[in-house]
Amino acid sequence: MTAVEMPVEQDVAEATPEFEAAAARHDRRRGFLLALPAYGYLVLFFAIPLIIVVVYSFATRNRFGGTDLSGWNLDSYQKLGEPIVRDILFRSLWLAILTTVICLVISYPFAYFLSTRSPTVRNVMLVFVMIPFWTNFLVRNYAWRVILGNDGTLTKITEAIGLGEQELLFSQTAVVLGLVYGYMPFMILPLYAAIERIDHRLLEASRDLYANGFQSFRHVLLPLSMPGVIAGSILCFVPSLGAYVTPEILGGAKTTLLGSYIVTQFLTARNWPFGAALSFVLMAIMLTATIVYFRKGGRTL
Amino acid sequence: MSSTAVEPRGWFKALLHVNGWLVYIFFYAPIILLVVFSFSASRNVGVWGGFTFEWYGEFWDSQATRDSLWNSVQIAVLSTLISVVLGTMAALALERFTFRGHRVFDALLYLPIIIPDVTMAVMLLLFFAQFFDVINAVFGTDLRKGFSSIVLSHIAFNISFVSVVVRARIAGMESRLEEAAMDLYATRWQAFRYVTVPQILPGILGGGLLAMTLSLDDVVITQFVTGPGWTTLPVYVFGLIRKGVTPLINAVSVVMLLGSVTLVALSILADRARSVGDT
Numbered sequence: 001m002t003a004v005e006m007p008v009e010q011d012v013a014e015a016t017p018e019f020e021a022a023a024a025r026h027d028r029r030r031g032f033l034l035a036l037p038a039y040g041y042l043v044l045f046f047a048i049p050l051i052i053v054v055v056y057s058f059a060t061r062n063r064f065g066g067t068d069l070s071g072w073n074l075d076s077y078q079k080l081g082e083p084i085v086r087d088i089l090f091r092s093l094w095l096a097i098l099t100t101v102i103c104l105v106i107s108y109p110f111a112y113f114l115s116t117r118s119p120t121v122r123n124v125m126l127v128f129v130m131i132p133f134w135t136n137f138l139v140r141n142y143a144w145r146v147i148l149g150n151d152g153t154l155t156k157i158t159e160a161i162g163l164g165e166q167e168l169l170f171s172q173t174a175v176v177l178g179l180v181y182g183y184m185p186f187m188i189l190p191l192y193a194a195i196e197r198i199d200h201r202l203l204e205a206s207r208d209l210y211a212n213g214f215q216s217f218r219h220v221l222l223p224l225s226m227p228g229v230i231a232g233s234i235l236c237f238v239p240s241l242g243a244y245v246t247p248e249i250l251g252g253a254k255t256t257l258l259g260s261y262i263v264t265q266f267l268t269a270r271n272w273p274f275g276a277a278l279s280f281v282l283m284a285i286m287l288t289a290t291i292v293y294f295r296k297g298g299r300t301l
Numbered sequence: 302m303s304s305t306a307v308e309p310r311g312w313f314k315a316l317l318h319v320n321g322w323l324v325y326i327f328f329y330a331p332i333i334l335l336v337v338f339s340f341s342a343s344r345n346v347g348v349w350g351g352f353t354f355e356w357y358g359e360f361w362d363s364q365a366t367r368d369s370l371w372n373s374v375q376i377a378v379l380s381t382l383i384s385v386v387l388g389t390m391a392a393l394a395l396e397r398f399t400f401r402g403h404r405v406f407d408a409l410l411y412l413p414i415i416i417p418d419v420t421m422a423v424m425l426l427l428f429f430a431q432f433f434d435v436i437n438a439v440f441g442t443d444l445r446k447g448f449s450s451i452v453l454s455h456i457a458f459n460i461s462f463v464s465v466v467v468r469a470r471i472a473g474m475e476s477r478l479e480e481a482a483m484d485l486y487a488t489r490w491q492a493f494r495y496v497t498v499p500q501i502l503p504g505i506l507g508g509g510l511l512a513m514t515l516s517l518d519d520v521v522i523t524q525f526v527t528g529p530g531w532t533t534l535p536v537y538v539f540g541l542i543r544k545g546v547t548p549l550i551n552a553v554s555v556v557m558l559l560g561s562v563t564l565v566a567l568s569i570l571a572d573r574a575r576s577v578g579d580t
Contacts, residue, residue, distance in 0.1 A: 031398025035406055038391035038460050042409050045457040049424035050412075056427055110324050113317040125321075127569060132328045134565040136518050138535050139554045142542055143331035146338060149546065152347045153334055181327070213313065242417025244521050249542055259419045266426060266525070279423040283416065290415050 053283075056276035067272045076277035085261075089281075092258035095172065096240035099179040103187040103236045104229065106180075111191035111228075112221070115198075126192070133185035141178050141249045148174055148250070170252030178246040186235040194228020195221070234293045238286050258282060332558065339551035346546045356552035366553055369537040376448070376533060377516040380455035385509045387456070388463025389501070395464070396471040413461040422525035425454045429526055446528030454526045455516045462515060463508035470504025506571040514564050517557075 057076050060068040079085060114125055132140065147153045148169040155168075168174050198221065206216035222229075244259035251257070256264075258278065265275030339357075343350025360366050394400070395407060413421065433444040478500070482492040520535045527536065534557065541550050 027398060028400045031394045031400035032402070034390050034398065035394035035400065035402075038387040038394075038410070038464070039402070039406050041387060041456065041460065042413070045425070045428070045453060046413055047409060049428035052427045052431075053420075053424050106320065106324060109317055109320050113321045116317075128325060128328070130569075131562070131565050132332075134514055134568070135332070135561045136535070136554075136557045138518070138520055138539060138542075139335070139557050139561075140331070142538075142546075142550065142554050143335040145542065145546060146335055146347045146551070147331055149347050151345055181331070184324075184328075238415065238417060242419045244419050245539070248539075259417070262419050262423060263521075266423060272427070275423060276427070279420045283420050286415060286417060286420075 053276045053279055056273055057280050059273045059276075061271050061273050076273045079274055080277065080281065088256055088258060088261050091172075091255070092241055095176055095179070095257065096237050096243075099176055099183065099240040100187075100233050100236045102176070102180050103184050104233060107184060107187040107191050107232065108229075111188055111195050114188075114192050115196045129185055129188050133189070137182060138245060138249075140182060141246050144174070144178050144181065145169070145249050148177075169250065170255070172251070172255050174250040175243075175247050175255055175257070178250040179240045179243060182243075182246060183236045183239055186239070187232040190231035190235065191225065191228040194225040194231070198224045230293055234289045238289055241285060242282050335551060336555055336558070339548070339555040341548070341551075344548060346548055346551060356548045357556075359549050360552045360556065363549070365537065366534070366549075369532045369534045370556075372448070372532065373517055373534040376451050376455060377513050380452050380459055380516050381509050381512045383452075384456045384459035384463050384512050385505060388460045388508060388512075389467050389505055391460065392464040392467035392471055392504075393497075396468055397476070410461050410464055413458045414465065418519075418521040421458065422522045425450075425457070425522060426525040429454075446526060447531035450526045450528065451523050451531070451533070454522050455519065458522070459512040459515060462511050463505075466508035466511060467501060467504040470501045470507075474500050503571050507568055510564050510568040510571060514561065517560060517564075 055069070056067065058072045058074070060071045060073060060075065062068045080089070114122055117125060148155070150169075152169075168177075202220055202224070203216055206220045211219065242259045243257060244263055247255060247257045247260050251260075259282075262275050262278045262282070265271045265278065269275075338347055338349070340352050340354070341349050342353040342355065391406070391410060395403065395410070429446055429450050433446065433450070436442060436444055479492045479496050482496045483489065487495070518535065519533075520539050523533050524536050524539070527533075532540075534553070538550060538553055538557070541547070541553075
């Protein structure tokens, strides 16, 4: 601790060990009191609800759609193995991975391109990446609904260039498109932060040592930007896996994903224990991804 | 061109440029088209039928959209104010002090950011299913799900976002300035009020604007914790979209878009103040 945290009583300036210990105690109490309101709030409105979800996932659904909290069992978790549920889980995983890979493939060259611009141009370009990031998510998904619709702009374009009428809306393709559109800024920003930090002379050095473009990418740029790749991928993957709004607006009945399936358990099927178990699975995947992030990537954001 | 950058050559360079432009077209074309079609007279969404303000008029005449817009604004303002105070206190505590439970609190504060919306919505739904009953039984109050449960939920995720933004600002700030102020016989409170606060103010503003944006954006959590008769604009619009697209939704979307753009513009200004505001 620095001298800032010394108590205000300036006349006791002598730094005896007792005084130091008292000051440190005083300081800890002050810090704790400062944190207390937010701490208490999050315990009440976050930690306890989290525990309630775990408790519910072991409960039983009774005949009236209510939840019986007395009989503990693993039924809800066994239900995860059923073919319908398994299909939804795998489909969600697959679409989330696909979204992440597409975002990565487009964003990486883009972030590199950004890092080679002059500082002024770069700042303007960054602002224009940030704007969609701040723009209402629902509206951005809705915009695609309009474009992909029956007489939508994209349909007109495909007709005009002779591809015929493409039925994109309510398909998995539309969902992936919406997810890529929604989460690409989450990929670009950490990638850019990582690439921008790299000393570009290292790339020059590799070229001087007769590496071709691909080799210097593979052995210099990519390893050095790995924290950004991991951070961006997790920031893309986690919300894609739990996506609800995008598949509801752009997907159809045949493309139920984990997020929508969980919502259904609560709002229509009224199987709260099963819904809680599904949420818990989603949370477990998210936590694993986050631990990987902190182990491999550190805090690059 | 930056002198240290390796400028790619030939077809590769062309490819990078094309990719860059395509990304921006991809980002902006849908938004621009949406704005254009909101002025289209055709009942058929996505078809141009001449210029009109009709749908904006319909938006303004509709009691349901106006009410839900007003609800959204009230919820956003209230939840932002509370989460800014709590989030800033948390940020100061974590950056400037050590205390028992420091690490647990740090982790707890990160969780609402990384947890998927749907999971948090489920958590709060199950929580509020009992919470208000308990409170009402103990205190004899008559709390119902609706305004208060939405505000409480929005604060729960906004505290984290505010504290992350404010912490970033505090981390980049020197504690020596506060020390200097106190050496000059400022009390701790004076040092905080006249040295610390002006310095972290851009962070507080930025965090507040982010909180407001997130509150105005939220669909999933609000939909789960709301009670009968209570809806916010995004939840109302989401319900409309699921029934089918109409030109009215285009107009409402553009109004929401304007709200977002205003908030981004303000946050960019707050960010500018970061470099200028070190007075």
